[in-house]
Amino acid sequence: MTATAPEVSTPLLEVSGVTKRYPGVLAVDDVTLSLETGQIVGLVGKNGAGKSTLIKIIAGAEHADEGDLRLNGEPLELHRPHDATEAGLAFVHQDLQDVGDLSVAENVMLGLGYPRKMGLFVDWTELHRQAAEPITRLEADIDPREPVGELSVAKQRLVMIARGLAQQAQLLVLDEPSASLTDEEIEHLFAVVRRLRDDGITVVYVSHRLEEIFELTERVIVMRNGQLVADEPTESLDRSSLIAHITGHEHAQTAVERRASRGVGGRPDAEVVLEVDGVSADTGVHGCSFDVRKGEILGVGGLMGSGRTEMVRAVFGADHRREGSVRVHGIEVSDKHPSESMAAGLALLPEDRKTQGNIMDFSVRHNITLASLDRHRARLRVPAPSGRSEKQATDRRIDRLSIATPHDRQLVRLLSGGNQQKVVIAKWLEQGADVLIFDEPTIGVDVDGKEEIYDIMEELAAEGKAVVFISSEFSELVGVCHRVLVLHEGRIVGELEGDAVTEPAIVEICYSQH
Amino acid sequence: MSEMATAQAPSPESGGRRQDFDLLKVISRFGVIITLLASILIFSILNDRFIEIAGIRTSLNLASPLLMLALGLTVVLAMGDFDLSVTGIQSAAGAIVVILIVNHDWSWLLAVFVGLLFCLLAGSVNGLLVSYAGMPSFITTLATGLILIGTRYEAADGRNITGAKDLPAIYRDFGVGRPDPWLELHTPVWIAAGLAILMWLLMSKTEAGRYMYAIGGNPEAARLSGINVKALRALGFTAVGFMALFAAVTSTARTASSVADSGFSTLLGAYAAAFLGAAASKRTLFNVPGTVLGVIFLQAVDRGLILEGYSTGVRDIAKGCILLLAMAFTRIGASRR
Numbered sequence: 001m002t003a004t005a006p007e008v009s010t011p012l013l014e015v016s017g018v019t020k021r022y023p024g025v026l027a028v029d030d031v032t033l034s035l036e037t038g039q040i041v042g043l044v045g046k047n048g049a050g051k052s053t054l055i056k057i058i059a060g061a062e063h064a065d066e067g068d069l070r071l072n073g074e075p076l077e078l079h080r081p082h083d084a085t086e087a088g089l090a091f092v093h094q095d096l097q098d099v100g101d102l103s104v105a106e107n108v109m110l111g112l113g114y115p116r117k118m119g120l121f122v123d124w125t126e127l128h129r130q131a132a133e134p135i136t137r138l139e140a141d142i143d144p145r146e147p148v149g150e151l152s153v154a155k156q157r158l159v160m161i162a163r164g165l166a167q168q169a170q171l172l173v174l175d176e177p178s179a180s181l182t183d184e185e186i187e188h189l190f191a192v193v194r195r196l197r198d199d200g201i202t203v204v205y206v207s208h209r210l211e212e213i214f215e216l217t218e219r220v221i222v223m224r225n226g227q228l229v230a231d232e233p234t235e236s237l238d239r240s241s242l243i244a245h246i247t248g249h250e251h252a253q254t255a256v257e258r259r260a261s262r263g264v265g266g267r268p269d270a271e272v273v274l275e276v277d278g279v280s281a282d283t284g285v286h287g288c289s290f291d292v293r294k295g296e297i298l299g300v301g302g303l304m305g306s307g308r309t310e311m312v313r314a315v316f317g318a319d320h321r322r323e324g325s326v327r328v329h330g331i332e333v334s335d336k337h338p339s340e341s342m343a344a345g346l347a348l349l350p351e352d353r354k355t356q357g358n359i360m361d362f363s364v365r366h367n368i369t370l371a372s373l374d375r376h377r378a379r380l381r382v383p384a385p386s387g388r389s390e391k392q393a394t395d396r397r398i399d400r401l402s403i404a405t406p407h408d409r410q411l412v413r414l415l416s417g418g419n420q421q422k423v424v425i426a427k428w429l430e431q432g433a434d435v436l437i438f439d440e441p442t443i444g445v446d447v448d449g450k451e452e453i454y455d456i457m458e459e460l461a462a463e464g465k466a467v468v469f470i471s472s473e474f475s476e477l478v479g480v481c482h483r484v485l486v487l488h489e490g491r492i493v494g495e496l497e498g499d500a501v502t503e504p505a506i507v508e509i510c511y512s513q514h
Numbered sequence: 515m516s517e518m519a520t521a522q523a524p525s526p527e528s529g530g531r532r533q534d535f536d537l538l539k540v541i542s543r544f545g546v547i548i549t550l551l552a553s554i555l556i557f558s559i560l561n562d563r564f565i566e567i568a569g570i571r572t573s574l575n576l577a578s579p580l581l582m583l584a585l586g587l588t589v590v591l592a593m594g595d596f597d598l599s600v601t602g603i604q605s606a607a608g609a610i611v612v613i614l615i616v617n618h619d620w621s622w623l624l625a626v627f628v629g630l631l632f633c634l635l636a637g638s639v640n641g642l643l644v645s646y647a648g649m650p651s652f653i654t655t656l657a658t659g660l661i662l663i664g665t666r667y668e669a670a671d672g673r674n675i676t677g678a679k680d681l682p683a684i685y686r687d688f689g690v691g692r693p694d695p696w697l698e699l700h701t702p703v704w705i706a707a708g709l710a711i712l713m714w715l716l717m718s719k720t721e722a723g724r725y726m727y728a729i730g731g732n733p734e735a736a737r738l739s740g741i742n743v744k745a746l747r748a749l750g751f752t753a754v755g756f757m758a759l760f761a762a763v764t765s766t767a768r769t770a771s772s773v774a775d776s777g778f779s780t781l782l783g784a785y786a787a788a789f790l791g792a793a794a795s796k797r798t799l800f801n802v803p804g805t806v807l808g809v810i811f812l813q814a815v816d817r818g819l820i821l822e823g824y825s826t827g828v829r830d831i832a833k834g835c836i837l838l839l840a841m842a843f844t845r846i847g848a849s850r851r
Contacts, residue, residue: 318738339740348738356738359731361797370728371739373721383721411797427739 010073012037012202013058013089013171018067020053027053029226030067035171038200040193042217042234044207044246046446050226051206055173059091060084071170085111090164091173092157104151105131105144108162134165138192153304154185161192172196173204178212179443182304183507190216208446209473210242224248247448270294273466274315274346274435279324281314283307284490287324288314292435292466297457299481300470301506307490308470309351312437316348317341328435342371347433349424351440351470357424358412365394365408367423371431397426401456418449425456436460437468442476454480474506486510545843546794549836550811557818564818571699575690575768577813578702579604579761584784584791584805585713586757590750591788591800592717593729595644595651597754599659600784601777603636606662608762609669612772615685616677622685630759636662637755641748655751663776676771689768702764709760714802722746727799779830786837787812793840811836 011034020028028050035041045051056062058069060078069076071087078084084091102110108131115126128144135142140158142151148159157177164172174193178186193203193216205217213220213234220237222230222245230245237245270293279288288311292298300308313319315326317335326333328344335341338348350356358367369376369390376393378386394408403422405415412423421441428436438457442450457467457480471477477484484501486494486509494509496502541548557564583600590597607629614625640658644651691701717723728736729743737743766772790811791804812833819829 316738337740337742338738339742342740350735350738355732356735359728359735361731362728366724366728370724370736370741373724384719385721385724 011035012072013076014070014073015054015058016067016070018054018057018064018069020050020057020062020064026226028057028064031223031226031228032067033221033228033231035202035204037170037202038197039219040197040203040205040217042205042207042213042220043223044210044213044220044242045223046246046448049223049246049446051223052175053226054223055091055175055204055206058084058089058173082111085167088168088170089173090161090167090169090171091175092160092164092177093175101147101149103145104135104142104148104159104162107148107159108134108144108166110163112166131162131166134162135159137165137195138162139188139195140192152185153179154181154189157181157189158192161196165196169201171202171204173206175206176208176444177205178207178209185304186212208444210239213242214239222246243447246446270296273329274468275325275327275330276315277325277327279311279314279326280322281310281319282322283310283314283319285311285314286490288487288490288492289324290485290492290495292468294464294466295461296483297461297467297469297481299477299484299501300468300487301474301477301484301510302487303510304472306487306510308487309439310490311487312348312439312468312470316346316437318348318350342431342433345434346437347371347428347431347435348437349428349439349441351443353417353420353424358420360413361411363409364398364403364405364412364415364423365390367412368394368397368408368426368430371427393430394426397430401426401429402452418445418452421445421449421453425453429460433465435466435468437470439470440472441469442471442473450476474503477501477506478503542843543796544794546790546807546811546840549839549843550807550814553811553815553818553836557814557821560818561821563821569817571693571703573813573817574703575700577809578706579765580780580783580787580813581706581806581809582709582757582761582764583780584787584809585709585802586754587784587788588713588791588800588802588805589717589726589753590651590747591730591792593726593747593750594733595747595750597640597651597655597751598781599636599640599655599662600754600758601781602659602662602666603633603755603758604762604765604780605772605775605777606636606666607633607759608766609666609675609772611763612675612677612681612766613669615682616675616680622682626685626759626763629762630756633755633759633762634752635755637752637758638748640754641751644751645744645747666772667774670772670774672774674771674773678770681767681770685763686767686770688763689765689770702768705760705764709757710802710806717802722749726750730799783812783833786833790837790840793843 014034016032018028018031019026031050031054043051043055053062057064058078060081060083063078069078076087078087105128106114109127115123115130117123131144135144135158138158138161140155140162142155142158148156151159161172161174177189181189193205197203205213207213217234220230220232220234220242221228222242224246229248272291273294274292276291277289280286284307290298300312302308310319314321314335317326317333317338317340319335321335326335326341328341328346331344333341333344333346341348354360359370362370369385373385374383376385376389378384378389391408397403398405398408401422403415403426404419412420415423425441438453441453445453454476457469461467469477469481478501481501483495483497484506485492486496486506488510496505496509554564563569583604586600587597610632611625611629614620614628615622620628636658640651640655643649643654643658688701688705693700694704717726725736725741725746728739728741729746733743787808788800788805790808791806792798792800794804794807795801815833815836816829819832824832
């Protein structure tokens with residue numbers, strides 16, 4: 001597949017025939033593309049499609065087995081990440097890579113050499129002045145003296161972009177830059193990206209959120225199974241054709257269609273399983289009360305920082321409750337330890353599968369059985385797990401949830417994000433809770449994976465479990481939830497039910513609070 | 515499905531050269547064992563007394579208290595904690611037992627029982643401070659260890675407490691004892707072996723052991739899975755105390771005295787053994803068989819160098835170099851994985 005280069009100028013970056021193999025996997029398969037100066041290019045594909053590997057090769061963090069790179073027509077040799085920086089390529093990764101204890105200015109100028117006084121001491125005034133330049137260019141309200149660790153995620157990303165500007169970057173790669181940003185922050189980010197494009201910087205924008213791709217980019221590159229499967233102007237695509245490129249098969253259902261086809265309706269007569277009454281916590285939760293019924297999927301929406309995670313953590317007893325009560329099947333549950341909530345039938349699938357959901361260096365099997373290990377005793381009284389019993393249970397879950405893993409002894413660290421999330425789900429299905437709280441289960445999960453997670457939640461509800469589903473993507477809530485609560489600053493400020501559950505209605509409640 | 519790609523068997527065009535024999539990988543995986551075998555080979559060539567069975571028996575006997583301490587450390591290390599007070603507990607408990615028998619004419623059984631209570635108490639205090647009060651384990655146990663060493667020192671004006679005549683023969687048998695008729699090993703070796711099997715069962719066969727490794731992997735994920743992280747961490751420190759009692763009894767019984775010693779080199783030896791054991795394991799986790807291997811390794815090197823007539827200083831240098839080497843192998847492996 002050869003990209004057509006315009007006659008007028010040489011492209012900024014040319015990638016030709018780049019191939020990268022890992023043991024057992026062809027991660028990048030003969031990819032050829034070229035990027036022009038001053039373009040916003042979307043790079044999309046499922047988890048494991050080869051996007052990250054391709055980016056790592058361009059960043060000099062991985063070495064291609066075959067193929068080569070050219071920058072402004074000159075061959076580009078990258079032996080280490082610093083070479084890419086020198087060449088004017090800047091990368092903002094999803095996991096923020098700044099140094100939290102250092103100030104904004106120190107982070108922006110990191111690796112560029114700080115200005116010196118008398119050849120020895122750092123010239124702080126000059127450092128702050130130099131760092132202020134790119135920050136001003138981004139129209140960001142950030143004090144160069146502030147420690148980066150105390151900034152919001154959005155501002156930390158801007159600091160990373162500012163570092164790229166300070167390095168005179170010609171190409172800026174943003175990997176999932178909108179994750180954990182509020183809508184306003186995303187708007188600002190978009191404005192920044194457009195301004196950079198107008199200044200002649202090429203921006204590669206990697207995202208799973210297709211709405212953003214359509215709003216922001218001029219051209220879309222789609223990768224699947226390591227190959228470049230589409231490279232087209234954004235305007236020639238629509239949502240369903242893009243999804244078809246990404247997944248390789250025709251199936252694109254919008255949230256509204258999904259809602260219509262499944263007939264999402266409440267069960268007002270079903271038994272109330274979870275009763276939350278006036279729960280407050282020092283983490284910023286104020287008097288939250290709600291019920292969840294058997295067979296219901298209750299959505300929890302709200303902007304970033306609205307206290308959704310904090311509320312469910314207090315309900316589960318992961319954090320201490322200042323006041324209020326939680327009852328499961330009418331029986332009060334204490335907040336002493338998560339194990340008490342689990343015994344009562346509550347389960348929390350935490351927001352971050354890497355730091356809270358899984359033991360990353362445990363095998364799939366040991367993660368899945370971790371919350372229900374006492375059910376795998378060979379002899380009932382001896383607290384020693386039977387490997388055979390564990391394996392049977394695990395294999396069943398791997399099969400049911402179609403977790404892509406070579407075997408049940410594989411380390412969870414080596415699975416893709418979506419499969420790691422499925423391992424968390426499998427652990428709690430195995431534990432057998434009656435009320436399952438899913439905190440942002442679809443973050444960083446690709447299109448197919450998301451669908452599978454929705455299906456799992458719907459199956460659980462159909463089996464008579466109660467499900468609480470937190471999401472920042474309101475369309476998801478519309479797609480699967482019977483009822484949606486909206487939070488703002490740790491308080492429940494709205495509740496939508498039945499046909500009233502629409503995206504505009506949720507957004508309306510979120511923004512009418514300001 | 516692209517996610518399946520990672521799970522599939524290698525396709526014909528992608529396999530091949532990446533899966534060739536990689537010498538560095540083998541060295542990193544089996545580095546500790548290779549170094550151990552090489553050392554044994556070299557020492558056997560240098561001096562044929564190195565593989566004399568009687569000498570090996572004595573070596574094993576000498577290494578037994580070290581193994582007992584290292585076993586306790588393996589438990590806390592697996593949960594991501596340090597305990598630097600272990601030799602302090604051992605030293606104080608040894609003094610208590612010897613003083614009670616020698617100076618106060620207590621029966622040895624009762625004295626050992628009091629020693630046991632002391633060890634469990636000291637371990638539990640560490641556990642409470644670290645796990646429940648949330649103090650960092652490294653500095654907390656350094657502090658409690660110093661207090662115990664200092665108390666031991668003051669209790670006997672810095673002298674050894676000897677009791678060759680007063681310690682009953684049955685107590686002294688814990689130090690050497692009549693060798694068993696089959697393998698002709700001394701009592702401490704059997705005690706250490708029994709404790710090692712007990713700890714191995716605990717750590718790799720029980721629910722508690724699984725939970726301990728989960729805590730070591732990610733304490734917050736473990737807590738959210740319903741594991742009682744605080745109790746298990748505290749219990750780990752109590753286990754260290756428990757092990758320290760056995761080390762205290764076997765070592766005071768062997769020398770028929772409580773030696774006034776900071777226990778510093780023993781402490782480092784026990785840590786070295788546990789870390790060697792982790793380096794020898796596939797996923798570099800602290801584990802009981804590894805710790806046993808580590809103790810045997812250190813003792814073999816020590817014995818080999820003693821037979822060659824090297825002084826304590828040289829032996830320490832050699833052991834330090836071996837530790838660095840083993841860790842370097844493991845690092846090489848980790849960076850290439």
